[in-house]
Amino acid sequence: xxxxxxxxxxxxxxxxxxxxxxxxxxxxxxxxxxxxxxxxxxxxxxxxxxxxxxxxxxxxxxxxxxxxxxxxxxxxxxxxxxxxxxxxxxxxxxxxxxxxxxxxxxxxxxxxxxxxxxxxxxxxxxxxxxxxxxxxxxxxxxxxxxxxxxxxxxxxxxxxxxxxxxxxxxxxxxxxxxxxxxxxxxxxxxxxxxxxxxxxxxx
Numbered sequence: 001x002x003x004x005x006x007x008x009x010x011x012x013x014x015x016x017x018x019x020x021x022x023x024x025x026x027x028x029x030x031x032x033x034x035x036x037x038x039x040x041x042x043x044x045x046x047x048x049x050x051x052x053x054x055x056x057x058x059x060x061x062x063x064x065x066x067x068x069x070x071x072x073x074x075x076x077x078x079x080x081x082x083x084x085x086x087x088x089x090x091x092x093x094x095x096x097x098x099x100x101x102x103x104x105x106x107x108x109x110x111x112x113x114x115x116x117x118x119x120x121x122x123x124x125x126x127x128x129x130x131x132x133x134x135x136x137x138x139x140x141x142x143x144x145x146x147x148x149x150x151x152x153x154x155x156x157x158x159x160x161x162x163x164x165x166x167x168x169x170x171x172x173x174x175x176x177x178x179x180x181x182x183x184x185x186x187x188x189x190x191x192x193x194x195x196x197x198x199x200x201x202x203x
Contacts (some may be wrong), residue, residue, distance in 0.1 A: 001142075001143075001145075001146040001149050001150070001190070005137060005138075005179045006149060006153060008136060009136050009137055009153060010153050010157060011155050012132070012136050013128070013153065013154065014157050014161070016124065016125075016128050016132075017157055017158055017161045017162075018161050019124070021122060021124045022118055022122055022124075023046050023115070023118045023119055023122060024161075024162065024165055025152060026114075026118060027039070027042060027043075027162055027165055027166060027169075028166075028168075028169045029167055030042070031093055031166050031169035031170050031173065032157075032169050032172065032173050034169060035173065036167075036170050038108065039111075039166045041109075042111045042112070042114060043115060043116070043158065043159060043162045043163065043166075044115065045111065045112040045113060045114060045115020045116040045117075045119070046112045046115040046116070046118065046119045046157065046158055046162065047115075047154070047155050048112070048115070048116050048119075048160045049116045049118070049119025049120045049122070049125065050118075050119055050125060050129075050158055051151055051154060052116075052119075053119075053120070053125055053126065053128075053129035053130070053157070054129055054133070054150065054151065055156055056129065056130070057129045057130055057133050057134070057141075058139055058142055058147055058150075060088040060139075067166070072119075073110040077121075078161065084194060091199060098174060103187050137150065149177045174195065
């Protein structure tokens with residue numbers, strides 16, 4: 001693809017990803033409650049979800065995706081249910097110092113699947129890739145090289161934006177070191193996750 005088209009796509013996608021949605025909110029809440037460990041696997045899951053929707057749009061499978069809309073609704077509800085489960089875990093977690101809280105209780109595979117499910121069921125991602133993307137990129141003229149270039153842009157944008165949010169949340173987290181602060185952050189994160197789950201389920 002020509003550099004102008006790549007820049008237009010990158011700018012449009014950056015604007016969409018940078019706008020906080022369910023994936024970003026859940027990431028921030030988790031980092032505040034548990035620190036940075038494991039965050040990379042969550043981000044990779046989101047990238048996989050974004051590339052899945054991009055592939056659907058780029059290969060002309062949007063009509064098939066529409067036909068399987070109930071499946072993606074189910075994925076969205078599953079993601080919301082898992083967020084509620086995490087909210088309950090964080091709310092009931094015992095008070096402890098931040099150093100102790102840095103030990104992530106979530107497995108790598110679970111974090112990856114969480115990110116993937118969150119993005120596959122994210123209405124913002126669905127609207128961008130299936131409705132807005134064709135207006136930004138001439139998909140009917142997309143070559144294999146162009147597909148690879150756009151996929152790389154997606155991976156770089158998602159990684160950059162979410163890593164920035166994660167480190168900002170981790171920096172804010174360092175301001176609170178006592179067990180009492182840990183408990184308050186856990187419960188605040190739980191409330192945010194529960195609200196995000198409710199928003200996902202209601203869309």
